[in-house]
Amino acid sequence: MKFCSNCGAPVTLKIPPGDTLPRHVCDSCSTIHYQNPKMIVGCIAEWEHRILLCKRAIEPRHGLWTVPAGFMENGETTAQGAARETLEEANARVEIGPLYAMYNIPHINQVYILFRARLLDLEFSAGTESLEVRLFDESEVPWDALAFATVRNTLTHYYADRKAGEYRFHLGTIERAPARS
Amino acid sequence: MKFCSNCGAPVTLKIPPGDTLPRHVCDSCSTIHYQNPKMIVGCIAEWEHRILLCKRAIEPRHGLWTVPAGFMENGETTAQGAARETLEEANARVEIGPLYAMYNIPHINQVYILFRARLLDLEFSAGTESLEVRLFDESEVPWDALAFATVRNTLTHYYADRKAGEYRFHLGTIERAPARS
Numbered sequence: 505m506k507f508c509s510n511c512g513a514p515v516t517l518k519i520p521p522g523d524t525l526p527r528h529v530c531d532s533c534s535t536i537h538y539q540n541p542k543m544i545v546g547c548i549a550e551w552e553h554r555i556l557l558c559k560r561a562i563e564p565r566h567g568l569w570t571v572p573a574g575f576m577e578n579g580e581t582t583a584q585g586a587a588r589e590t591l592e593e594a595n596a597r598v599e600i601g602p603l604y605a606m607y608n609i610p611h612i613n614q615v616y617i618l619f620r621a622r623l624l625d626l627e628f629s630a631g632t633e634s635l636e637v638r639l640f641d642e643s644e645v646p647w648d649a650l651a652f653a654t655v656r657n658t659l660t661h662y663y664a665d666r667k668a669g670e671y672r673f674h675l676g677t678i679e680r681a682p683a684r685s
Numbered sequence: 686m687k688f689c690s691n692c693g694a695p696v697t698l699k700i701p702p703g704d705t706l707p708r709h710v711c712d713s714c715s716t717i718h719y720q721n722p723k724m725i726v727g728c729i730a731e732w733e734h735r736i737l738l739c740k741r742a743i744e745p746r747h748g749l750w751t752v753p754a755g756f757m758e759n760g761e762t763t764a765q766g767a768a769r770e771t772l773e774e775a776n777a778r779v780e781i782g783p784l785y786a787m788y789n790i791p792h793i794n795q796v797y798i799l800f801r802a803r804l805l806d807l808e809f810s811a812g813t814e815s816l817e818v819r820l821f822d823e824s825e826v827p828w829d830a831l832a833f834a835t836v837r838n839t840l841t842h843y844y845a846d847r848k849a850g851e852y853r854f855h856l857g858t859i860e861r862a863p864a865r866s
Binding site: 505506507508509510511512513514515522524525528537538539540541542543575576577578579580581582583584592602603606608610611613615617632673675677 | 686687688689690691692693694695696703705706709718719720721722723724756757758759760761762763764765773783784787789791792794796798813854856858
């Protein structure tokens with residue numbers, strides 16, 4: 505951020521009076537511009553013993569597989585956002601169920617919020633952000649080609665919970681991957 | 686938003702190619718400025734059978750009572766944010782426990798994320814955003830002077846759960862209050 509979105513004048517990074525963190529503050533109109541984490545909302549969409557995964561047609565992680573998920577929009581609930589993303593990425597209609605996982609990713613200012621969901625019919629297809637969409641049995645999950653650590657962790661918990669006979673809520677934090685030597 | 690925070694030129698509200706919603710798009714450098722919901726993180730801080738509430742010294746709802754909670758910051762986890770807000774508003778140290786409630790407030794683009802927490806000592810006091818901070822027994826909770834619907838709903842569930850002997854996670858949506866006639 506270099507300019508004030510309210511008046512167009514330059515902004516300066518400084519700690520406003522009474523605050524504890526540096527913010528972008530307008531040199532002209534004094535508006536304080538806060539920046540906060542964003543939510544990614546999505547779901548594990550189930551059809552009998554299979555789940556729906558999408559092969560990404562966009563960066564990051566083009567060509568890798570993910571559960572349907574994306575940035576939550578203003579004016580919607582977390583569950584509405586998860587259903588909307590599933591419709592956009594997989595042209596799939598779901599009934600959103602219980603909250604299943606919440607992952608903090610503090611180094612990129614994101615929080616993943618994932619639900620379990622029931623796929624309502626088999627009329628799904630790749631949306632514009634997907635190359636391919638299909639149902640996977642546990643034995644078919646492409647563990648080496650999953651797009652994100654959140655997806656890998658969530659599906660690992662999911663199959664362990666299913667084996668144990670009880671789905672529990674999972675809360676976790678994804679740390680920055682160490683640099684490769 | 687009237688000006689581009691990247692280059693300072695005016696922005697226009699329009700639907701970018703491939704998108705489905707209107708965004709603020711820069712007339713000059715074409716940067717798309719997305720706006721997304723914000724998270725409010727906080728906790729029910731417990732000390733034996735009592736909980737910590739803060740009387741607000743700031744608007745909105747100046748003079749009314751709330752659990753410690755505030756906007757999640759970049760670079761932190763939801764639990765770290767809840768502990769930080771408790772330290773800022775009540776000078777209180779807590780150990781954050783399980784996720785207790787998540788409330789969508791779509792008409793103001795907020796999601797509340799509230800944990801149960803254990804107050805670690807009794808050396809708390811009003812922070813700069815609080816007029817007063819104290820522990821409340823259930824019989825003392827100021828139900829008619831609570832600041833937000835989220836707080837009222839959370840505490841109603843909390844005491845019902847306590848009576849039932851089991852704390853369950855609560856997910857809900859706060860709708861816009863109807864206009865008074």
